[in-house]
Amino acid sequence: MSALEFELNALPGIGADLLREITRIYESSVPMPTAVHAIPSVPKVGRGMARLPELWALIVDSSSRLASPWMSGHMDTAPHPAAALTQAVVAALNNNLLFRELSPFASDIEEHLIAHFTRALGLGNDWTGLFASGGSIAGLTALFAAVGGYAGAGEGRDRFRLLMPESAHVSLRKAAIVLGMIERQIQRIDCDDAGRLDPAALEQSLRQLPGGARPIVVSVLGTTIHGSVDDIAAVAALCARYGAWHHVDAIHGGALAYSHHHRHFLSGLDQADSITLGPQKWMYVPRVSAICLLRGQQRLDDALGLPLPYSIGERPHRGRWGLQGSRPADAVVLWAILQTLGTDALGSIIDRLIGLTTKFHELLTESQTLVPTHKPDLNLQVFRIGKADRSGDRLAAIQERLAAAGATWMSISRWRDEVLMRAVLLSPSLTEAHLRQFVRDIEKAADQTA
Template identity: 25%
Template sequence: MNVVTNRASDSPTDNARHLMFDDLEKLGRILVETGDLAHGFVQGADDMDVTCRDFSAFDPSRPLSGQGSGTLDALRAAKEEILPLLAASIGPRYLGFVTGGTTPAALAGDWLASAIDQNATGPEGSVNAAVEEQVINWLCDLGGLPSDRFDGVLTTGATVSNLLGLVAGRQWCGERVGVNVDADGAGVLPDLEVFAATPHASMVKDLSITGIGRNSFTKVATLPGSEETDLDDLRAKLKASDARGKIVIASAGTVNATDFDDLTAIADLCAAYGAWLHVDAAFGLFVALDDRRAHFLAGIDRADSITSDGHKWLNVPYDCGIFLTRHISVLETCCRAFAPYLATKAEGNSYINRGVENSRRFRALPLWMAMKAYGRDGFAAIIRANCDQAADLGAWVRTHEKLELLSEPKLNVTMFTSLGDDDQNRALLEKINATGKLFMTPTIYNGRFGFRAAFSSWRTQDHDLVIIKQAIDSVL
């Protein structure tokens, strides 16, 4: 292809388009240099400071120039201006939140997804919908769920997946009493009651988005010293409720103590009182792959809907949420998109009718690549290793003269604190993170301020635990 650029007769906008065609001719070199840049960042993540604490070198108020300079120049600018200021969240010692580390196969799938740029709405003219269907079946297998009973959709994350659980649950509740929330609005079911003991922050946000209200759910007690739902209190509150619609939100791996509700008992209560059961298993679903802990999930197959994430323990790039349900027709009622241009006779699932977005990234491809590359055993190895690492850190804290465990690690999270007061511990966490050797997030557990270390990356190894312990000791 020979593209003539910078002709005297060209307008500025024509010149800008010529830059794009010039870049198309240079695409091979662009991809090589992009690969080199990405490779350097990925390989260097072990030795980088885990987080960047000074962004003053980057000026967000700088105006956009009218004249572009092409992709190669933009890559050089990104290397100089942005990459040095990023967190090494793909690395082995980023212990904040529940952050996976992007396996090579998932990275390759994500790059391919961008290159082929499918709008993954459904089966018309592309295999993308069939790939997503296969991925959802495989996810059910990894989570120990029967794929002949569960179906679902990939979302942007647990926040949207939890939102779908509320929306589908509300519709189901309405249909049971003869009203149609989808068609006529939430006002036709004003007496919907939501019960939750330890809802994740994303679920509380979704209560606001759906119009149910952040403060309008019925708080269920937890067992003493735990984040687990108190079954007696849930039973009493369900029995006392005269609401026509009821949704119970349960947890399979709470964000702090990684507690699991007794899902079998909660499913029995939901059946007895006509409630929709939504289980937030944002990362806990895949503990099914660890035979030492798979029993935590007993009863999850009786859930009406389940939330999980791929960008947590499955270590695929952001963003990748998972929503599964036994009532796919109810979900499709709530999420249908109508327009003449969307009509199709192609066979397959129309995922546009299962989620919030009409335009959808082909996020099934990174998952497909990772599952194809590593199989069940590969993901099981990540989960088992991360749980062992959390236990190892917990054992070290337990015998440390200046530290105290807040809760015994059950899964991949270790919560601990020092013997100082809350203000001293806040300052101590700042010092620990300032070492650049690791990153932990703060937490409050049983009224006490502490440090939360979540092991979620495939890259974390034994020598990283040595570095983590040494860094903590260095500031005590």
């Protein structure tokens, strides 16, 4: 019997242990580990698959528990169990989206989902796109297309100007620098107090661009700190007037494609040139999973397509397009969760969480200690605790007390010159009772650090 056959024979026996650990992940109510255990050194002689359950238990015990409804601090949550289990199947298959023969079913699913999202977002039949490994890669891909992509490789990039709201994610600035832009080519456009781009400020910047400049404008559907939504239709109109490429960062808010009550935020989206989506945020799949959509198949081919001479076939390989070569079949995991839940149920979860965030805003308004700094658009709420905290030292002490108590946990963010507490309500298990306990826990921690 070969070593592989011996290890395969062990699979049925440890399957129950794996399911037990996965169940523990979803049943845990403590958001942060009580202790991070020491990491065993790498052995010369392997411990074998029979010892895997010990390693799984060590990993689970030492990790943050994103499935807990008390973990409400980031745009991250545990994937649905159906997605987590499908991820194991996808990993075992290890299909590579570089070549269609290495991913026949996964390639078809990726194309199926691209068409699905263009319909769900109301974009029209001329849109297309590709999956990418995470929002940063998807954003870089979109901006690479905006500066001409592979077809524009010989052109100087000093003519391009990136205009993005001051609330835009840092990955977009990184992408611009990677693409060869220097600081004077990157302009931060003023926003309101909730991080929504000011169209008047954008127009002023567009009007003042030097002759021959080629503007790329970013608007955001769900900002990282406030979860706010820019007026995409107004930005689209300005981009059309000034001949700017319009990129919409919908990494978080793109899930509104399934909303029953908040689709008005998608107005103007079909007038964009590129859009990025992040299923790993609000569609409950494992990271990293993202999508870059472009208006026009010819634009995709010209800007993001290069031939793959290594394997010739009748149908194109998915690796022909984009920045990545080998890619995992994360589209299959997303497809599985959509098949399992259905878009109606996912839309209901999204709408319920937006409603709970509105309720949380009301509870904060009623508090004598906690002060909301904006009215939420989606499922994020930023608030201060007592007086303004410029250094963040007091909020760090409050967060430490919350972590030690083993329940409510929220993140700390800096917006302009103030450090604030940030809640991201993503867990499908959240209830109004959790929100009320959030307020009580934070008020108590604030009193203890006064």
